[in-house]
Amino acid sequence: MTKLQTIIDHAEQSCKAHGSKLTTKRKQVLSGLLQSDRAMSAYELVDYFKEAYGESPPPMSVYRILSFLQDEQLVHKLNLANKYIACTHITCDHDHGVPQFLICGDCQRVEEITVGKSTINTLKRKVEEAGFHLASPQLEINCLCNQCNDKAA
Amino acid sequence: MTKLQTIIDHAEQSCKAHGSKLTTKRKQVLSGLLQSDRAMSAYELVDYFKEAYGESPPPMSVYRILSFLQDEQLVHKLNLANKYIACTHITCDHDHGVPQFLICGDCQRVEEITVGKSTINTLKRKVEEAGFHLASPQLEINCLCNQCNDKAA
DNA sequence: CCTAAAAATGATATGATATATCATAATGTG
DNA sequence: CACATTATGATATATCATATCATTTTTAGG
Numbered sequence: 105m106t107k108l109q110t111i112i113d114h115a116e117q118s119c120k121a122h123g124s125k126l127t128t129k130r131k132q133v134l135s136g137l138l139q140s141d142r143a144m145s146a147y148e149l150v151d152y153f154k155e156a157y158g159e160s161p162p163p164m165s166v167y168r169i170l171s172f173l174q175d176e177q178l179v180h181k182l183n184l185a186n187k188y189i190a191c192t193h194i195t196c197d198h199d200h201g202v203p204q205f206l207i208c209g210d211c212q213r214v215e216e217i218t219v220g221k222s223t224i225n226t227l228k229r230k231v232e233e234a235g236f237h238l239a240s241p242q243l244e245i246n247c248l249c250n251q252c253n254d255k256a257a
Numbered sequence: 258m259t260k261l262q263t264i265i266d267h268a269e270q271s272c273k274a275h276g277s278k279l280t281t282k283r284k285q286v287l288s289g290l291l292q293s294d295r296a297m298s299a300y301e302l303v304d305y306f307k308e309a310y311g312e313s314p315p316p317m318s319v320y321r322i323l324s325f326l327q328d329e330q331l332v333h334k335l336n337l338a339n340k341y342i343a344c345t346h347i348t349c350d351h352d353h354g355v356p357q358f359l360i361c362g363d364c365q366r367v368e369e370i371t372v373g374k375s376t377i378n379t380l381k382r383k384v385e386e387a388g389f390h391l392a393s394p395q396l397e398i399n400c401l402c403n404q405c406n407d408k409a410a
Numbered sequence: 411c412c413t414a415a416a417a418a419t420g421a422t423a424t425g426a427t428a429t430a431t432c433a434t435a436a437t438g439t440g
Numbered sequence: 441c442a443c444a445t446t447a448t449g450a451t452a453t454a455t456c457a458t459a460t461c462a463t464t465t466t467t468a469g470g
Binding site for chain 2: 183184217219226227234235237239240243245248249253
């Protein structure tokens with residue numbers, strides 16, 4: 105069984121545990137994101153569908169499926185890029201801290217880093233003091249990757 | 258002279274120092290953002306124009322002006338909300354650390370907090386290690402304000 | 411001053427992202 | 441099987457943004 109299949113199976117079990125179903129279409133969208141090395145827009149996923157399965161679902165369906173996958177915490181939306189990625193924690197089981205996303209503002213490449221809990225807690229405390237709640241400790245950080253940075257110089 | 262006028266004058270001097278001009282239209286857009294208590298979209302600024310001055314510039318003009326104001330560091334785009342705010346540092350001269358934006362994902366209200374340099378430096382170091390450069394230490398943090406949080410509960 | 415270049419703005423078209431709404435198909439349950 | 445629920449399709453439209461060319465305004469040089 106491929107690694108991809110293992111992840112999909114795992115995701116399916118997770119859905120079942122929540123009383124929801126990972127349908128074929130939903131698996132296909134999740135697969136697309138898992139196989140991609142970068143974040144994808146909803147419309148890129150429509151194109152992926154056409155290439156991979158020879159059918160073009162209406163964008164609305166893809167948005168609905170993405171929304172479902174986000175509810176199931178299988179997919180994360182990168183608001184800075186208006187793109188979507190498979191949640192990394194579904195690819196490995198051990199706890200590895202809270203991921204932060206570095207998004208290159210130029211080429212849109214996404215990297216993940218993990219920063220210490222103390223840093224996140226400091227941030228969180230400040231946020232609470234201001235009368236807000238962190239929606240997610242997964243920060244999206246607007247960056248330039250070294251490659252694009254060098255090109256700009 | 259009103260506080261608003263003082264800020265506009267200050268901004269105008271700042272532009273002059275860079276060899277650029279804060280034209281009437283640009284002043285009007287900046288005023289709109291300064292007078293607003295929340296972030297505004299480009300199209301909201303078009304509406305503001307109609308209300309305040311009885312004319313509707315094409316959205317393209319507003320985008321161009323926003324782009325100019327961003328280059329002059331007078332305006333900041335909140336990518337999380339696809340909206341624009343006047344840079345706070347133009348309203349006061351003293352150094353007050355690096356601002357972070359808390360954006361309520363529900364009502365879109367924006368608050369600013371300042372976190373310590375050490376926290377930011379930790380983050381920055383992690384980012385460099387991953388081969389990226391922080392485009393701006395002004396994080397946009399996806400939150401819920403207490404009001405919306407209570408409503409959801 | 412007048413004119414040519416440069417800068418700013420207007421006008422139009424279109425692309426990209428996203429949601430609302432109603433219709434149809436698939437699935438589960440008594 | 442019949443009905444309710446869930447999932448997906450189809451269509452229209454809202455929202456955010458940029459490309460491109462035309463026109464107006466400003467600025468310098470003669």
